[in-house]
Amino acid sequence: MRTLNLPTVNRSREIERIVNGMPTSDGAGVKLTRVLTHDLQRRLDPFLMLDAFRSDNADDYIAGFPDHPHRGFETVTYMLAGRMRHRDNAGNEGLLQNGGVQWMTAGRGIVHSELPEQEDGLMEGFQLWVNLPGKTKMTAPGYRDIPAADIPEFALAGGGALKLIAGKLGSEEGAVTRPDTEPLYLDLTIPAGGVYAVAIPAGHNAFVYVYRGALTAGDLARPVRDKQMGVLNNEGDGVSLRAAEETRLILVAGKPLREPIAQWGPFVMNSREEIEQAVDDFHNGRF
Structure with a gap:
């Protein structure tokens, strides 16, 4: 594994708000933690929703x-553990498993299933x-399976690790780059006592979601803990992250x-009329 020297951050963003993930269920009864909800869509534009799932039951x-x-957006599924089979009405099929990512562009319309294997x-x-x-909301649907081996992974000085799922970090490019929203998607492991500064493009909305341990960001002493999102403010060229215990998190940023x-x-979509058209198209088999 290559060692990555993180780009310099001159001024850290701060935690603007801490959001507790809310237990819910979706699909045919899958239990989830819903983190990014409708009321945060404007603040975290271009991101519409984040669900976390973790269970051995x-x-x-x-x-x-x-x-x-x-219709009208992209879904990004990142599997830390487990096996999930994707099938869709465009003829795509793939198995998402440990460490892999599925990047699906719904575009003008797609019908798919995601079932455990x-x-x-x-x-x-x-x-x-x-x-x-x-x-591009009415673009042709697209689907890509990205196995773990195709996601750039780096060691960080001091014992940390970073997976670059999407976007660019210094001279390094992730497994996926996308136009318009230019998403940055990182999976970070910070050892106990570790401090890392991660560059974030100016103007991008950004958040961290902790799924093991706890961390502080910038100068705020209040920690973001397991199953919590920290919404980052937009002042600064990156964020400084500190962990008193071993911590794992995702950091996500995008151009609004x-x-x-x-x-x-x-x-x-962008209007009620377009939503009504989407519903009509789906019910009349035009997806």
Whole structure:
């Protein structure tokens, strides 16, 4: 594993708000922690939703997500542990497993299923929804499976580690780059006592989500703990992260679209009329 020298950060962003993940269920009864909800879509534009899932009780996930539609945005599923089978009506099929990522562009419309291929054991990961700009909401659907081996992974000085799922960090490029929203998606491991400063593009909205341990960011002493999101303010060229205990987190940032958001369940467009058209198209088999 290569060692990465993180770009210099001159001024750290601060934690603006700490958000507690809320237990919920979706699909055919899968138990989730919903972190980024509708009320944060404007503040964290272009991100629409973040769900975290972690359970070794098969009853919490075994029913999965049977066929369901999407239009107007992208879904990013990052699997830390477990096996999930994707199938869609565009003929794509793939197996998402330990450390892998599925990047799906719903575009003008796709119907897919995500079903577990395990009957016991731990299933853990995240699903992030990334908005598409109005000009590409009706683009052709797309799907990409990214195995763990294709995601750049680096050692950090002092015993930390970083996976660069999407975006750019200094001269390094992640497994995925996307236009318009320019998302940065990192999985970070910080050892006890570790301090790392991570550069974030100017103007990008950003947050951290802790899934093991706890951390502080910038000068704020109040920690962000397991199953909590820390929304970062937009002042500074990066964020300084400190962990008193071994901590794992994802850091996500993106360029805001600053467009109207109209959402009805799995459809995200720019106007009510476009939502009504999406519903009609789906019910009349035009996806």
